[in-house]
Amino acid sequence: MDEKLVIDVARLDPEGEDFEGEVACVDLDESFVKAFGGVRYRLRAQAFGTELLVRGALEQDFDLVCSRCGRDFDDTVKVEDFTTSVEIGEKTTEVDLTNELRESIILALPTYPVCSETCPGVVLKTQELPDERWNVLEKLKEAKKQGE
Numbered sequence: 001m002d003e004k005l006v007i008d009v010a011r012l013d014p015e016g017e018d019f020e021g022e023v024a025c026v027d028l029d030e031s032f033v034k035a036f037g038g039v040r041y042r043l044r045a046q047a048f049g050t051e052l053l054v055r056g057a058l059e060q061d062f063d064l065v066c067s068r069c070g071r072d073f074d075d076t077v078k079v080e081d082f083t084t085s086v087e088i089g090e091k092t093t094e095v096d097l098t099n100e101l102r103e104s105i106i107l108a109l110p111t112y113p114v115c116s117e118t119c120p121g122v123v124l125k126t127q128e129l130p131d132e133r134w135n136v137l138e139k140l141k142e143a144k145k146q147g148e
Contacts, residue, residue, distance in 0.1 A: 001022045001023065001024050001038045002021065002022070002023045002024070002038075003023070003024060003025075003098075004023065004025070004096055004098045005019075005021075005023045005025070005041065005096070005097045005098050005101060006094050006095065006096050006097070006098075007019070007045050007052070007054070007094065007095045007097060008093065008094055009047060009052060009088055009092050009093060009094060009095055010092075010093045010094075012045060012046075012047055012052075014047065015046070016044055016045060016046030016047075017044070017045055017046075018042070018043070018044050019041065019042075019043045019044075019045060019056075020041065020042045020043070021040075021041060022037070022038040022039065022040050022041070023038050023039050023041065023098065023101065024038040024039075025038070025039055025098045025099075025101055025102045026038075026039055026060055026101075026102050026105050026106065028106075032064065032065040033062060033063075033064055033065075033109065034062065034063040034064075035060055035061070035062055035063075036061050036062070036063060037060065037061045038060065039058055039059070039060045039101050039102075039105055040058070040059050040060065041056060041057070041058050041082075041101065042056045042057050043055065043056035043057075043082070044056055047088065050087055050088055050089060051085055051086070051087060051088065052085065052086045052087075052088050052095055053083075053084075053085050054082075054083070054084050054085075054086070054097060054100075055081075055082065055083045056082050057078070057079065057080050057081075057082060058078070058079040058082050058101060058104055058105060058108075059076055059077065059078045059079070060076070060077050060105050061074060061075070061076050061077075062074070062075055062076075062077055062109070064110075064113040065113070066113060066114050066115040066119060067112040067113055067114060068114050068115070068119045068120070068121040068122070069115065069119050069120070069121055069122055070122065071115055073113075073115040075110075075113065077105055077108045077109055077110075078108070079104045079105065079108045082100075082101075082104050084097065084100045
């Protein structure tokens with residue numbers, strides 16, 4: 001797995017080229033969102049004058065925490081319509097797209113991930129625990145009745 005996605009603009013076919021692979025670029029320092037594996041990509045890059053247009057699809061696997069029940073679950077985040085445009089000049093030989101891939105995957109992460117649409121959430125226990133504070137009052141009532 002590569003550390004960066006770099007496109008060699010100097011050798012790029014004028015008709016465009018397809019790129020496919022995996023790059024390790026999303027490493028979040030979060031306890032609720034853990035990436036495993038790398039970002040898998042299928043891209044097409046083509047130069048149009050002073051612009052490099054890159055389009056395609058991205059996906060990455062994550063270990064997430066359900067926002068309803070709090071359990072861990074695995075999910076694949078997909079970006080089906082990844083598109084980026086980079087300005088290039090005559091002296092531009094390479095373009096690093098690693099940050100663009102990373103940002104697209106992060107933006108596609110669910111705000112409130114759920115393990116399934118039917119997740120009931122946290123099951124609340126409705127059993128009432130006895131409140132010991134009332135026992136003192138009950139004893140006072142009994143003492144008052146006995147004293148009468």
